[in-house]
Amino acid sequence: MIESLVAGFSIIMHWEPLLAIVAGSVVGLVIGTIPGLTSTMAVALMLPLTYDLEFVTAIMLLVGAYKGGIFGGSITAILLNTPGTPASFCTVLDGYSLTKQGKGVKALKMAKYSSVIADVFSDIVLIAIAAPLAAIALKFGPPEIAMLILFSLTVVAGVAGKSMIKGLIAGGAGLLLACVGLDPIFAVRRFSFDVVHLDGGISLIPLLIGLFALSEVIFQLGRKSRTEADQFTIKHSPLPEDNRVSWLEFKQSFRTITRGSIIGTAIGIIPGIGVGIASFLSYARAKAASKNPDEFGKGSLEGIAASESGNSAVVGATFIPLLTIGIPGDIITAVMMGAFLIQGFTPGPLLFLNHATLIYAIFIGFFICDIVYFVIGTLFMKYAAYLSKVPRKYLFPIVMIFCVVGSYAIQQSLFDIGTMVVFGILGFIMTKFKFATAPLLIAFILGPIGETALRQSLLMSGGSLNIFFTRPIACAFLIVTVFSLIGIIRGIIKKSKVTCD
Amino acid sequence: MVFMKKAPAVFVILTLSIFFLFGSTQSADAAWPEKPIKVYITFPAGGSTDIAARSLGPGLEKALGQQVVFINKPGGTGTVAFSILAGEKPDGYTLTVGVNSAIIWNPIVRKIPYKPLADFTPIICFGTAPTGISVRSDAPYQTWQAFVDYAKKNPGKIKYGTTGAVSIFTAGMKYASKELGLKMIHIPYRGSMPAYTSLLGGHVEAVVSDSKFSEYVKAGKLTLLAAFTKERIPDYPDTPTLIELGINLHNNVGMYSLFGPAGMDPAIVKKLEDAVISSFDTKSFKKMAKSFMFETYEIRNKELVAKFEQEWKKNEKTLMDLGMAKKAATPPK
């Protein structure tokens, strides 16, 4: 492993990858900071830019955008009470309260420290675990993959937004939509409706841009300007202690940061879950374990530390299933998988076998990203407020054009723009009726992988379900799935009892 | 401002009218190509078709003097791109690089909204990458005969993976099973990498797929049992072809060709044929050819059209014999 690290180091220490890291981080920060634009969008829209780049440069550009986007979202969350990405929903709670008290910079700094520490933690885990895991990953045949996806989908179900039933319905819809195209086992047309463009299935990126970005744009285009949204002045307290994080304050939050890092990493490893849930769980656990739970929501630094460490630790970890088994850890890694494939590299255990040096170069790049956005983040925070001053009435029409052109650019297809618009409208309607949209997307991504694996397994076993019990890894995942289902059901029963009292 | 936008259109109309007035097709072609050429690629970026197609780029641009823009239009194993091509103008500015299977194989199995032998001008077939059957190098059968014997002694236990549910790879192995009376389980995969991954992980015993086996054979992890080609693969002189082994089927559809919509001007077709052949000498093509063990062909338009007619009939019979198609799902013309 050491030689690979050294070899990887020499690959990444060139101006192209390094420039890509900086450029990606800046673009990510900018896009993340603008309310309504998410880090997912940042990565999806930058994907076409990577076609002509070298592999490592391309991936670093996207990783920079990913990490920058998450942090950018935190900046708007804290300063403007608007989460820039789903990852920063929890940061808003305490961040904005602190800003109102004039302590915005303190909040930002705490966010930055927690994020970087958690990021480095998960990157270390990534490097440590990835290679050994890749060796085991070859043992993951169709039955194991099928059970893993089953487990992931179960956990996703368990945290599917406010209304779990509606979230599950959205997930089911995602599974159904994923069936459009050719059947993976018999190459038979499903739901093609005689439209030739659907023979290849619904394109992921236009669906993603539509569901997450365009739906938000439509919403914002409808809203009349409300006075607070247009109010840009941010109070800055002149007292020095309000503008930095003291060592004592940092020490108090250290346990929270550690806990958040672990939670984030653990969640990132399981395919399908992703940043929003990680930050939420970290926040919830931190509140439960804190000495001052009532502070949470009113301006608790611990709250910020919890949320930020949770959402940053996920990033490195989501690459683990992608690079070792070839299954994306979340929506953004699914987009990244596209980047890998375009470069001609199929993520999975064979990638480690054949191109270990490139992978290690990317790992080192992750660390460099962390350093870069630590530095840039500080500079950026000063100017961040100006960015969000772009008047809404100009911003969202322009974002709409980006959505349209971005979806078109992937395959130069007007049909893709149509797909994007359809899902934009669908996303808008879903949000109106309080259906969470993320489960739809996760099911859309993981569903086909799971279905193919399941059917291949049944072919292998001649139709018998035994194969999932006789193979140790598959059986293990099955058992874990059952436990997690039990846990979820207990959680629902508890929730219903508690609220009703 | 709208008027200014119409100006280029007016100019083009004027130019064309002048050419028509002079009534000489020769001078119109001498001018072709006058603007960049769009080439659709039927598979996603990064795949072998994509790389093979793009490797022609520099050579084409040099020969034709215009920019060549490659656009990926994946889907339906090539059928989406061809459906789009069928509706384009045969002016030589919109072309497609694809695998012949979208013309002489898939339409037999599945109804496709174009007429494979009538809606296109097959300009030139420029080559193919070899395909074969591989097993793990630590398996107890290291030759084709040993594998067949093992399969006969253990009916229903050998699992083989192929790329694609109704592809030529699947047909090949099914044909072999039928001829030799073997009972094996077929596992279709989406793409060759998942298939090879499964093979290396021990989840299937054999894989019939594209040339990606070579890096694993070189690394000593896989053994190539037989080549699914017409003649032995130059890089693997000791590996017999299935034909030599008595299985009279080879991969006749995995070849890359350049297509245009039907009704293209023969002069333009000839220019393109020559341009592609001249690209064989470029660095980018040679690099691709070496890494893919590419076998270069120069099957020009006239020959290619006749070949397609022949192969269509042959494939129709094969697929019907194997029960993979009842009759041609799509009428060829």
Next chain:
Amino acid sequence: MQPLNKERIIAASVLISVLIVLFYIIPTYIETSEEYHATGLSPAFFPNIATIFIGALAVLFLSLTFIKRWAHFFNSEGESWLSPTEEMKAGLSCAIIVGYLLALKYVGYLIATPPVILGLFFLQGERNIVKSIIITLVVTIGIYFLFQNLLNVQFPQGKLFK
């Protein structure tokens, strides 16, 4: 109307869609035949399972709305949504976007984009014509160059001009 009844209608609509999918769309649009036997699972298997799953959830949801104990779940206000006028504005913007798509197909990017941007600005309340036009032109041309030169994307040219 009462939030509870609204939720019931939503659940009922989901249920009806499920039935349509299950009994019409799946049989019509998935080519199946008896050859697709149990081991590989028929192509319609997964779609059917997913649809039945959604249907079961809809039924569950509907039943829960009738249980008094769970009523508070459905009456919660949650985040603020748009007022009816705002929704109309959103709908109008949607119509403009769909129109944009059609326009792109027939007249191409350079002609379709400026009126759309101007229209949306106007809808958003911008009345300063000069400012609007300047921003529109900058954005249209800026995006054009960004994608055309950086990414080699050929923008739609418009069917009318071919």
